[in-house]
């Protein structure tokens with residue numbers, strides 16, 4: 113039995129309003145959920161749910177052979193809005209350094225703007241390293257957004273969050289360099305880059 117052709121794309125687009133709701137709840141919960149711990153659990157849970165759909169839409173599109181240019185273009189954009197909301201929210205709350213968030217945002221939106229600019233000529237699909245980076249961002253943000261300090265204690269939670277954010281930073285920058293090298297190689301060889 114098949115599925116509606118638009119289902120994977122609908123799941124992709126649904127990440128965008130989820131990102132907005134999650135961002136507002138995160139800020140309302142306050143730093144470390146000190147203003148409202150329940151709101152912080154809900155915000156973290158919504159993020160985990162939303163980022164999980166990144167795997168679901170891609171899986172459905174491949175399984176039912178309904179991969180579309182719309183999906184290839186909008187899936188990374190929806191991811192950026194969701195993870196961007198997480199990084200910026202944590203920086204606003206003073207839980208992650210702004211410099212880490214700014215470097216990540218420059219890479220994420222630099223590649224996204226390039227993707228949009230060349231979209232009329234060809235679609236720059238996500239590379240394996242970009243997918244790995246997004247998956248790792250999901251794990252790191254899931255850890256940082258859920259108020260797990262109530263389970264593991266504040267010192268462990270903050271140290272693990274810091275280490276995860278540094279690993280995410282390195283992976284995000286490396287995956288950006290990977291795209292630039294692939295694009296430059298494609299242009300030099302006079303063929304369409306991936």
Ligand SMILES: O=P(O)(O)OC[C@H](O)CO
Pocket residue numbers: 166187188191192220223224237238239241242243245246287
């Ligand atoms: O690294 P990007 O910008 O291609 O994004 C990758 C996507 O988020 C993978 O789902």
